[in-house]
Amino acid sequence: MALHPQAEALLARSHRLGSDPRNTNYAGGNASAKGTATDPVTGGAVELMWVKGSGGDLGTLTEAGLAVLRLDRLRALTEVYPGVEREDEMVAAFDYCLHGKGGAAPSIDTAMHGLVDAPHVDHLHPDSGIALACAADGEKLTAECFGESVVWVPWRRPGFQLGLDIAAIRKAHPQAIGCVLGGHGITAWGETSEECERNSLHIIRTAETFLAERGKAEPFGPVIEGYEPLPDAERRARAAQLAPYVRAVASQDRAQVGHFTDTDVVLDFLSRAEHPRLAALGTSCPDHFLRTKVRPLVLDLPPTAPLEQAVARLKELHAAYRAEYAAYYERHATAGSPAMRGADPAVVLIPGVGMFSFGKDKQTARVAGEFYVNAINVMRGAEAVSTYAPIDEAEKFRIEYWELEEAKLRRMPEPKPLATRIALVTGAGSGIGRAIAHRLAAEGACVVVADVNAGSAAAVAEELGGPDTAVAVTVDVTDEAQIAAAFQEAVLAFGGVDLVVNNAGISISKPLLQTTAEDWDRQHTIMARGSFLVSREAARVMTAQGMGGDIVYIASKNAVFAGPNNIAYSAAKADQAHQVRLLAAELGEHGIRVNGINPDGVVRGSGIFAGGWGAQRAAVYGVPEEKLGEFYAQRTLLKREVLPEHVANAVFALTGGDLSHTTGLIVPVDAGVAAAFLR
Structure with missing residues (x-):
C-alpha cells in the first residue's frame, strides 16, 4: 500500500531536521502529521496522526518507525484523563487508539502531537533552544528573543498533562508558531509540513543569533593555568x-x-x-x-x-x-x-x-x-x-x-554473550583471523581488526559494520612500537581490550637441510616472538582495567605432530603452545585466562596456503594442490575438512562464558588427528 502523502512529507521533513545536529540530538525529539484516510472497515473517512514512535531517530526514520493513531480516539482520552498524578496510565491507553496494527509503539510525547490543534507538529531538542530553556531567567529571555511569536512553557515532565498544557497555549496564543519548554526543548507547529519545518528552523536559528549577539565572550570564565589541552x-x-x-x-x-x-x-x-x-x-x-x-x-x-x-x-x-x-x-x-x-x-x-x-x-x-x-x-x-x-x-x-x-x-533484548567485550584479533584480514573476527562480532563483541595488510584489515572492519562494531589497525607483530600503537588505537576506539587472539603467522615448509637460519628466525620472529609481544601488551591493558580477560593462541596440531619438512613452522607453533601454559600460570591471579587452539591445516580461505604453503605441503604429500584440503580430511578420524569457521567456533567456545573456569587448555580442531592427541 502506498504511503499516505502526509506521512511521506513527514518522513522527508524528519530526515532534513534530524540530519543537522543543530536541530536535535540523536534519537531526540519527534515530529507528526495529521491527515484524512479511508477506514478499511467502514469505507468512510477517518482522521489519523502519524508520529515518530518510541526510540526512533528523526534523521533515519522510516515508515516502520511511525506510530499511526486515530485522532478521534486519541482526543477522547481527555474525557477519561485521571489527572497529573496518574498521567502515566495514559501511555497504555494509546494502544487503544492505534489504527490497524498501528506501526511503532507510541512514545510519551504522543499526547503533545495529538492534542495540539495543528496539522503538523515538531518537538525538538536544539542546543540553542535548550540554552534558553535552562537559563535562570528563561521566560524573560524567550520574550526578548521572540516577542509574542514563541510562548514560554514552565518545566513539566513529558506526558499527557504537558500535551494538554501546550494545546491550551496554542489555543490561547493563535499568533504563536511554537513554544520553549522550560528545562526541555522546543515545540513548533504549522498548517503544512513546509510551514512547520520553517517555524522550527526559525525558532532554532533565531535563538542561535540571540545567544551569539547578546552573549558574553567567555561564558565559561578564563583559562586555568596548566589545564590547557596537551598537544x-x-x-x-x-x-x-x-x-x-x-x-x-x-x-x-x-x-x-x-x-x-x-x-x-x-x-x-x-x-x-x-x-x-x-x-x-x-x-x-x-x-x-x-x-x-x-x-x-x-x-x-x-x-x-x-x-x-x-x-x-x-x-x-x-x-x-x-x-x-x-x-x-x-x-x-x-x-x-x-x-x-x-x-x-x-x-x-x-x-x-x-x-x-x-x-x-x-x-x-x-x-x-x-x-x-x-x-x-x-x-x-x-x-x-x-x-x-x-x-x-x-x-x-x-x-x-x-x-x-x-x-x-x-523491553530491550537480552544482550549477546560477548556484549561489552572488546576483542583484538591479529592476522584478521583473511582466513582464520577474518572468520574469528566475524564470529566475535556476531556474538556482540567490538572488534579491532589487526593485520599487516591495511587494505585487508579495513575491508574486514567494513564487513563487520564499521566503527560502532569494528575498527582496523595496521600492525606488524614483530614491531613493538606498532603493537603498542595498535593497542592505543583499540583503547581509544572502545575504551579497553578484553579478548586478544594471537592468530598472525606465516608458514615456511622446507626439509631441515634446506631450512636457513633466516627461515628459522623469520618464522619464530613473527609467530613466537610476535605472539609474546602482543600478549605482553594485552596483559598491560587487562591488568590496568582489573576486569580479567582472555588471551587465545591459534597454534597448530603441528605443535605436537611430528610431520616432515616443517621444522621452523612446527617449532614456532610448539613455542606458542607452551606460551599458553606459561601465561595461564602467570596471569591467572589477574583473572586473565589463556587458552589455545590446535587446528589442522585450514586450506580453504587461507592466506597462508594461498601464498605458497599449500603448494609446498601438497608437494610433500604428493597430491595436487587443489586436493590438499581433501587429503587432510581423509587422514582424520572424522574424515572432515577443517574450515576457518570451525576455528572461530572454538574461539567463541573458549571465551563465550560457559568455560569461565578454564585456563591453560589447548583445544584440538583437527577433525581427529590421532598423532596430534594431547597427552
Whole structure:
C-alpha cells in the first residue's frame, strides 16, 4: 500500500531536521502529521496522526518507525484523563487508539502531537533552544528573543498533562508558531509540513543569533593555568594510558564499552575556570541525563600530573561519586521506585585530554558523548546570557527512575554473550583471523581488526559494520612500537581490550637441510616472538582495567605432530603452545585466562596456503594442490575438512562464558588427528 502523502512529507521533513545536529540530538525529539484516510472497515473517512514512535531517530526514520493513531480516539482520552498524578496510565491507553496494527509503539510525547490543534507538529531538542530553556531567567529571555511569536512553557515532565498544557497555549496564543519548554526543548507547529519545518528552523536559528549577539565572550570564565589541552600526539598518548583505568571506573557495576572525544568544544570547556561548577550542576534536558547520568565524574588534576597520581585520584573520585549517587538515590527513591541501576559514571572528563563516555555498546557510548557535547553547548548558551539553571535534582530522579523508562529497559533484548567485550584479533584480514573476527562480532563483541595488510584489515572492519562494531589497525607483530600503537588505537576506539587472539603467522615448509637460519628466525620472529609481544601488551591493558580477560593462541596440531619438512613452522607453533601454559600460570591471579587452539591445516580461505604453503605441503604429500584440503580430511578420524569457521567456533567456545573456569587448555580442531592427541 502506498504511503499516505502526509506521512511521506513527514518522513522527508524528519530526515532534513534530524540530519543537522543543530536541530536535535540523536534519537531526540519527534515530529507528526495529521491527515484524512479511508477506514478499511467502514469505507468512510477517518482522521489519523502519524508520529515518530518510541526510540526512533528523526534523521533515519522510516515508515516502520511511525506510530499511526486515530485522532478521534486519541482526543477522547481527555474525557477519561485521571489527572497529573496518574498521567502515566495514559501511555497504555494509546494502544487503544492505534489504527490497524498501528506501526511503532507510541512514545510519551504522543499526547503533545495529538492534542495540539495543528496539522503538523515538531518537538525538538536544539542546543540553542535548550540554552534558553535552562537559563535562570528563561521566560524573560524567550520574550526578548521572540516577542509574542514563541510562548514560554514552565518545566513539566513529558506526558499527557504537558500535551494538554501546550494545546491550551496554542489555543490561547493563535499568533504563536511554537513554544520553549522550560528545562526541555522546543515545540513548533504549522498548517503544512513546509510551514512547520520553517517555524522550527526559525525558532532554532533565531535563538542561535540571540545567544551569539547578546552573549558574553567567555561564558565559561578564563583559562586555568596548566589545564590547557596537551598537544595532539601527547594528548592521545595520555588518553590511551588513562583509558583502561577510566573504563574500570565506569565498569564496577557492569562492564561498559567506551568512547573517547577530544573535540575543541570539550577541551575548551575543561580548560575554563567554571567547568567544575557547571559539571556539578549536571545536564538538564531529559534526553541528556538519561544517557549521561545526572552529572559526570571530573578529574581535578592538570593533564601533566604523573600517571600514578592521576590513577590514584580517579579511584578516590570514583569512590566519592558512587557514595554521592547512592545518596541521591536514597534521597528521592520511594517504595515504588525501581532498584538502583548502578552508581558508576557514564561520562568521565579529563582536563587537557578529553572525555570518555560509556554504554552497553559502542553506539550507546558514542551517543552519550554526543549528548554531553550538547550539554556543554547548552551551558555555554545559558551562561552567555544568564545563569545555567537545570531542572532540580528531584525532577531528574523522577525521570531517571520513571517506571515508563524502566518498562522501556525491560523491553530491550537480552544482550549477546560477548556484549561489552572488546576483542583484538591479529592476522584478521583473511582466513582464520577474518572468520574469528566475524564470529566475535556476531556474538556482540567490538572488534579491532589487526593485520599487516591495511587494505585487508579495513575491508574486514567494513564487513563487520564499521566503527560502532569494528575498527582496523595496521600492525606488524614483530614491531613493538606498532603493537603498542595498535593497542592505543583499540583503547581509544572502545575504551579497553578484553579478548586478544594471537592468530598472525606465516608458514615456511622446507626439509631441515634446506631450512636457513633466516627461515628459522623469520618464522619464530613473527609467530613466537610476535605472539609474546602482543600478549605482553594485552596483559598491560587487562591488568590496568582489573576486569580479567582472555588471551587465545591459534597454534597448530603441528605443535605436537611430528610431520616432515616443517621444522621452523612446527617449532614456532610448539613455542606458542607452551606460551599458553606459561601465561595461564602467570596471569591467572589477574583473572586473565589463556587458552589455545590446535587446528589442522585450514586450506580453504587461507592466506597462508594461498601464498605458497599449500603448494609446498601438497608437494610433500604428493597430491595436487587443489586436493590438499581433501587429503587432510581423509587422514582424520572424522574424515572432515577443517574450515576457518570451525576455528572461530572454538574461539567463541573458549571465551563465550560457559568455560569461565578454564585456563591453560589447548583445544584440538583437527577433525581427529590421532598423532596430534594431547597427552
